[in-house]
Amino acid sequence: MQFTVLPTRAWPASPRPGQAFLLRDNWDDYHFKTTFGLLCVDARGEPKSVGQVKIGHFGMTAPASTPLPDDFETLGGAFFSLGQNDVYYERLGELGPDVQRTVLQALNDVAFDLDLFSRARAESVMDHSLLRSVAPETVVGRFRSSEIPAGPSAAITDVTRRHLFDAIRKTGARWAGSLDEIAFLRRLYDLDRLESFDPRFATAEGDIVQHRYNNPGDWDDDWVFDDPRFNLAAGPDEVLLRFLAEMIHPAVRTDPAETERLLATINAALAPDGYELAPARTVSSYPVYGARRTPPPSPAPRPVAAAARPGSSTAYEAVRRDARGERKDYACPREPVPDGGQADVFKAVHKPTGTFVALKKLHQKYPSERQVARMRREIEVGQLLAGHPHAMPILDSGSNHTWFVMPWAEATAQDRRDLLQEPVQLRGLVDALASVLSAAHEHDWLHRDIKPSNILRLDNRWILADWGIVRRPRGQTTKAGRTGHYLGTEGFAAPELFEKPHDATPASDIYSIGRVIAWALTGELPRTNLPLLPPPGPWRGIVRAATQHDPERRPQTIRDLLALIDRENTAHHEDPLQVARPLLEAANNGDLAAAHSLLTVVGDHPEDYDLHVGVLARLAAEHAGPALSRDVPRAHGLLRALAEHVDGDGTRLVQFGEASVVVIWLQAICAYAASQSDWDLLEEAAHAMCTWDGAWDQWSAQDKVVPWLASLGGDAASVVASVLRDHAESAQHFSVLIEDRNADPRIRQAIRTSR
Known part of the structure; x- marks a missing residue:
């Protein structure tokens, strides 16, 4: 069979029997464009619409459109496809088994080839496009029998559509929700490619603006339902269902x-034709709906139960149903899995059902009261959050609280870090954590040990596990007076968990989320009390805010964190240099808040030479010094970034005048730090100063540095002398001080040994 790819809205010119056509569709799945309409030409030469299929390829990252060849007989092994509903597969079956098999094999259909589905399952395009409206269980079960199950093809009739549109009108709800109509339609259609019915305008957008914005009385409010350009009244089911799902998207309504x-109105109208809208995923804990077929009326029940697939949700429900608190119901291997932490974790088998589960039990035969209390808390939280899609369910447990059973997870976030470098995948993990923590925080439970190894992948969802050191609601906490006992995992746990772990707040869990994001984007394990920020982009500001050392400077609630994430990911990002210049002027006029904002802007762009040399080094020291001293980790990052710009930005060399300005500014910061006995800031600023001085040897700058060095004494002289010993190329520029007996001996000696 010969396949030909056609552009959007095209139609085969001279179709011949045995041909197939793939019509491109501009539908956008989170910046993936993978949708095609499949036409197969029958024996009479007539193209028959099969339905919509999405085609992706390995390694595909957003934004991208599937790059199919113009003509082919079989797609290469890098591609895979998935029909988007039952109709697609039913119509393929109606074309006969030979055509059906040829198409499925030629397009590398993952429902037809489950091994291919398994290999493609972790691909970003699979998760966010091909499976957007199709459940993985549907894919796996599609061809379990030798034939596609018989049944009438779905079709939303004209009668149903009329009733549906009337019902929506009666609700009084705007179909565009809180968006304007153009913004809503652009989420679904390419308005620049749709024709205008008004000859004065080239595209549909001009037409709509004229008759809905400039002259709103021209068209009725529900005009879109009958406009043939949008295919709602007479187009394919998929087009109407996508439109309806978008009407109740959380970004729209x-x-x-x-x-x-x-939702109730829409589903009531669709029910006679076998469709409904149901939650397909979540965004910021809000459900996003997709269309699915409703099952046909069930036949009379048979007395034979279907076996549950081991490891499936059904199998785990069977384990929960049979649970009786008996440890002997589970067969465990001799050795636990490595790194079980405070307890042993075994990949066990539930004997009655044969289901693999994770059995967690305390190490000792006679554990301490504290260890039992910790496991009891973990069981209690699992039961409290039972049913939450991102909480690890407790399937069974012992009455003595020394063991419990949970599903066996397929992987941890640590195992899937490569996947998490995809922005959409990372957002999915963060949304999952936010959702389950929001539920826990409502009951005053804090996790306090969020880290990659405690974030598990189960049934294609992220699950937060290991609530063993959760803080119970106030008034229930045991031994709350203990301090100096570190909780959590170093690097991921908030600093306050060392000093007063029982006084932690939701901001402590938010800190850990920030550290997980930084780890995912950098690949580096965070170190205690040292900042770790991802590369420039929306996540950098989010991590910086979430991981402030002072908990009061972080987002205080999960809702605050999600609002910050939404702002950073949807904001129009201006040129940082244009943002920084007015802040510099305000800061130099004494606006302390502007000074802090300026340092934030510069810190978020460590790669920007102009920000560091042209802006930061022109912030008056009397304003820069206090702002730097207030946030030492940020100060270190800024000064080190400035030092790294000593050789320019890769496209131009440093000018001598610029080098002089930088050294003089750094010396002024050193002088401020010494006057405040801020030895950390002094050391970092001195290192940066000597780096620039050693490279550029500017006399005008050294005229400022020499008398300052001569004036140092006490601890300040000790700190600077140590820095000079590390920068011999700079220290020798100050050799005039070797014979100056008014200078501190340690400064003189450091300069002498540099020669």
């Missing part, structure tokens, strides 16, 4: 009550 009413 923000009133939960209105969303629920509209």
Whole structure:
């Protein structure tokens, strides 16, 4: 069979029997464009619409459109496809088994080849495009029998559509929700490619603006339902269903009550034709809906139960149903899995069902009261959060609280770090953590040990596990007076968990989320009390805010964190230099808040030469010094970034005048730090000063540095002398001080040994 790829809205010119056509569709799945309409030409030469199929390829990252060849007989091994509903597969079956098999094999259909599905499952395009409206269980079960299950093809009739549109009108809800109509339609259609019905305009957008914005009385408010350009009244089911799902998307409609009413109205109208909208995923803990077929009326029940696939949700429900608190119901290997932490974890088998599970039990045969209390807390939280999609369910437990059973997870976040470098995948993990922590925080439970190894992958969802050091609600906490006992995992746990762990707040868990994000994007394990920021981009500011040392300077609630993430990811990012210049002027006029904002802007762009040399080094020292001293980790990052710009930015050399300005500014920061006995800031600024001086040897700058060095004494002289010994190329520029007996002996000696 010969396949030909056609552009959007094209139609085969001279179709011949045995041909197939893939019509591109501009539908956008989170910046993936993978959708095609499949046409197969029958024996009479007539193209028959099969339905929509999405095609991706290995290594595909957003933004991208699937790069199919113009003509082919079989796609290469890098590609894979998935039909988007039952109709697609039913219509393929109607074309006969030979055509059906040829198409499925030629397009590398993952429902037809489950080994290919397994290999492609971790691909970003699979998760966010091909499976956006299709459940993985549907893919796996599609061809379990030798034939596609028989049944009538789905079709939303004209009668249903009329009733549906009337029902939506009666609700009084705007179809565009809180968006304007152009913004809503652009989420689904390429308005620049749709024709205008008004000859004065080239595209549909001009047409809509004229008759809905400039002259709003021209068209009715529900005009879109009958406009043939949008295919809602007479187009494919998929087009209408996508439109309806978008109407209740959380980015479109923000009133939960209105969303629920509209969802009920839509589903009631669709039910006669076998469709419904149901939650397909979440965004910031809000459900995003997709269309699915509703099952046909069930036949009379048979007395034979279907066996649950080991490891499936059904199998785990069977384990929970049979749970009786008996340790002997589980067969464990001799050795636990490595790195079980405070308890042993075994990959066990539930004997009655044969299901693999994780059995966690305390190390000792006679554990301490504290260890039992910790496991009891973990069981209690699991039961409290039972049913939450991102909480690890407790399937069974012992009455003595020394063991419990949970599903066996397929991987941890640590195992999937490469996947998490995809922005959409990382956002999915963060949304999952936010969702389950929000539920826990409502009950005053804090996790306090969020780290990659405690974030598990189960049934294609992220799950937060290991609530063993959770802080119980106030009034229930045992031994709350203990201090100096570190909780959590160093590097990921908030600093306050060392001093007063029982006084922690939701901001402590938010700190850990920030550290997990930084780890995912950098690949580096965070170190205690040292900042770790991802490369420039939206996540950098989020991590910086979430991981402030002072908990009061972090987002205080999960809702605050999600609002920050949404702002950073949707904001129009200006040129940082244009943002920084007015802040510099305000800061030099004494605006302390502007000084702090300026340092934040510069710190978020360590690669920007102009920000560091042209802006930071022109912030008056009397304003820069206090702002730097207030946030030492940020100060260290800024000064080290400035030192790294000593050789320019890769496209131009440093000018002599610029080098002089930088050295003089750094000397002024050193002088401020010495006057405040801020030895950390002094040491870091002195290192940066000597780096620039050693490279550029500017006399005008040294005229400022020499008398300052001569004036040093006490601890300040000790700190600077140590720095000079590390920078011999700079120290020898100050040899005039070797014979100056008014200078501190340690300064003189450091200069003498540099020669």
